[in-house]
Amino acid sequence: MIVVTGATGNVGRHLVQNLASAGEWVTAVSRRAPAGEMPGTVEFQQADPARPETLKPSLDGADALYLLVPGDGAGLDPYAILETARAAGVRRVVLQSSQATATRPDSPAHTRLRTFEGAVRESGLRWTVLRPSGFASNAYMWAASIRSGRTVAAPFGDVGLPVIDPADIAAVAAEALRDGSHAGRTYELTGPAPVSPREQARAIGEALGAPVRFVEQSRAEARELLLRFMPAPVVDSTLGILGEPTPEERRVSPAVEQILGRTPRTFADWTADNIVAFR
Numbered sequence: 001m002i003v004v005t006g007a008t009g010n011v012g013r014h015l016v017q018n019l020a021s022a023g024e025w026v027t028a029v030s031r032r033a034p035a036g037e038m039p040g041t042v043e044f045q046q047a048d049p050a051r052p053e054t055l056k057p058s059l060d061g062a063d064a065l066y067l068l069v070p071g072d073g074a075g076l077d078p079y080a081i082l083e084t085a086r087a088a089g090v091r092r093v094v095l096q097s098s099q100a101t102a103t104r105p106d107s108p109a110h111t112r113l114r115t116f117e118g119a120v121r122e123s124g125l126r127w128t129v130l131r132p133s134g135f136a137s138n139a140y141m142w143a144a145s146i147r148s149g150r151t152v153a154a155p156f157g158d159v160g161l162p163v164i165d166p167a168d169i170a171a172v173a174a175e176a177l178r179d180g181s182h183a184g185r186t187y188e189l190t191g192p193a194p195v196s197p198r199e200q201a202r203a204i205g206e207a208l209g210a211p212v213r214f215v216e217q218s219r220a221e222a223r224e225l226l227l228r229f230m231p232a233p234v235v236d237s238t239l240g241i242l243g244e245p246t247p248e249e250r251r252v253s254p255a256v257e258q259i260l261g262r263t264p265r266t267f268a269d270w271t272a273d274n275i276v277a278f279r
């Protein structure tokens, strides 16, 4: 049995479906119940990683754990979570980390994820660390302005980054959870090609069959808006990645193709699957 934390999230809901399709017994864990029907081999259990003791009933008898660090990870104790898993008999853990733990070694926004990576590697479990680039699903933040006015406002309109479809992160995670050959590996995961915010807006317009206008924000405008949703260190690190990406952050990683045996999904693929959010 495989336990998936963050089961209602961008990666988690694909991962639950993926594992169930492969015939695995899955315990889907989050604070809220997932919307809609779940496959017959999936059981939902409510738990909060901020209180590791609430995870224990899910972890008892599990073989593997997908560990997501929700929000900014504040209040989470990775050592307590992993010790709860180890004591419950879990043998394998796959951590959803971030490319920025490596590319932004001094970023305070990624300190928690770096601590989680260290704890996973020291846990005594067979571990795999996934370091994805920015998610295609971050485009959901434009959904309201596209629905109401067919407009995207974003900074750094022509800076392209190889954003990844969360479905690909889930597909790699499913492999790592089921197949021991990924133990001890850290994978940088990206999409197939850099795509800029202006190109993303165009792709959404094409999928809608109606043009989407792109309005370039200044860095200060973007910062002010993002501060409504994220703490300042996360905003500054995000703007640094979006505006002044390092060569590593611009690069396409071969890992998704090597692990899945197919090219990563494009931003247009993600858009086609999620267009209902923008109608």
Ligand SMILES: NC(=O)c1ccc[n+]([C@@H]2O[C@H](COP(=O)([O-])OP(=O)(O)OC[C@H]3O[C@@H](n4cnc5c(N)ncnc54)[C@H](OP(=O)(O)O)[C@@H]3O)[C@@H](O)[C@H]2O)c1
Binding pocket: 006, 007, 008, 009, 010, 011, 012, 030, 031, 032, 033, 068, 069, 070, 071, 072, 096, 097, 098, 099, 113, 132, 133, 134, 135, 138
């Ligand atoms: N977005 C990106 O571009 C990106 C890139 C690289 C790495 N990451 C990493 O991926 C992780 C998040 O991915 P995501 O943004 O796509 O998340 P998400 O899927 O939106 O969130 C996953 C789940 O976590 C729970 N959650 C959300 N906020 C929470 C909070 N404050 N406390 C406790 N639970 C919370 C929610 O489930 P319930 O409410 O049902 O519990 C949610 O469904 C983070 O560790 C982030 O650093 C993100």
